[in-house]
Amino acid sequence: MEIERRALMKWKAFAVALAVVLVGIGAVAIPRGTGAPAAKPEALNRLDQVVQRGELRVCSTGDYRPYTYRDAAGAWSGIDIDMAHDLAGKLGVRAVIVPTTWKTLMRDFEAKCDIAVGGVSITLERAKQAFFSRAYAVDGKTPITRCENAERFQTLEQIDRPGVRVIVNPGGTNEQFARANLRQATIVEHPDNNTIFEQIVAGNADLMMTDAAETKWQAKQHPELCSVHPDQPFTFAEKAYLVPRGDVVFQQYVDQWLNLALHDGTYDRISGPWIG
Template sequence: MTIKAKALTFGVAVLTVLGIGTAGAAPEAHDARSRLDVVQARGEIRVCSTGDYRPFTYRDAAGVWSGIDIDLAGDLAQRLGVRLQLVQTTWKAIADDVGRKCDLAMGGVSVTLDRAKKGLYTAPYLRDGKTPITLCENEKRFQTLEQIDQPGVRAIVNPGGTNEQFADANLKRARIVRHPDNNTIFAEIIEGRADLMITDATETRWQAKQNPRLCAVHPDQPFTFSEKAYLLPRDVVFKEWADQWLHLALNDGTYARIAKPWLG
């Protein structure tokens, strides 16, 4: 083999290793469109929601959806000029479903670093934090984590989300009761099968309004700081549009109008 031929062979080998210059190493074609473009072309936006977290999201036995974020999802779809399709998900699966089963997640989604590893959040629209809810007769008994984390105390929790994470991290002596249905979990407290639940202050306020026997424990001074936002795929263009929509909704009276019947 001549020197020229050897050089040519070496050059082809290098290009092959680098993945360029050969037909077999052609890069895979990717759809360069934003999720925003995809949604508009489809004519439909798919919103994941758990349906078990009032006042943000609720799906009844007949399959009818309601809640603050359900109504806001309708407003988002209307302003985008597309149909709204609601997709049932769970707290355990919600971050994985975004981008796979749906275009974004709405419904009282707390901002967490773990979820932020998988997607992008809009700007937050509500400040919140974990606090107890219990029978009003026990309100003074469960003011602090030290009072709650005692042998014999039964703290009920819905699995898969931030409530369970908080309970697992902070309750070592109390008994954690894992209840799979967040729509019926507060009845467990009323019926005496659990002593309390630690959840977001917004939920404790709403549940206390619906059930006179339940009291939200210091909801204005929760144990933690958290925020609610909407979870999207890693798509900056789509996030920019969603942020602009949310900014308008928060400042043109849309959010206040939708939230008032639920939050007062």
């Protein structure tokens, strides 16, 4: 009995000592009187940052009408440029357009911008690096060529032949589509997407494959050119706006703004002068 009593006393002493240690640790870890660790200030989401900054930074290439265009004097226009200004107005801030290229779009967007606009196609590769807004247009790749050659370039099989010169603007989905589907045709790079269609008119290339909306608009500007089956393009694609990856708050705001714009007449009013 004496052995058991001494053992019990030792365990009681150990328990008391342990309790003292735990209380001491708690006193260090938990500020007195709070009962819980001090909360860290919540990081601002992009929506709050834009409002506090007073400006919406918008990346765009300026070379993809009817969505985005920057003229020689530096003036910006296009459906998505006007839409970006509308979004900024709804936020109570000003829109600042940041020039980029298709080749550097994702890098510039992550480093400099809150949103990227200008006929940006939804792709899985881009989705690895950013979120997309809801889609606002459906499009797809189709040829544009001199009107006398329209019957020659109805299919990919007709296009992918030796001697056929297909012009591309480097870095975007147009080049990706051409390189993925052409093995025998010659791919010609032209760095300026604003003057690329003039190369077809001049006979320096036979055709270009780009989004149907662009082919229809360019055909209106150049009577020598015809859009080939724009209502039945080779591919399916959707247009959307790039927003920062992981920022659901900002994405949700952009989605709600865009949803309203598509249904209250705002998008039709802005796009009408460009696409009718």
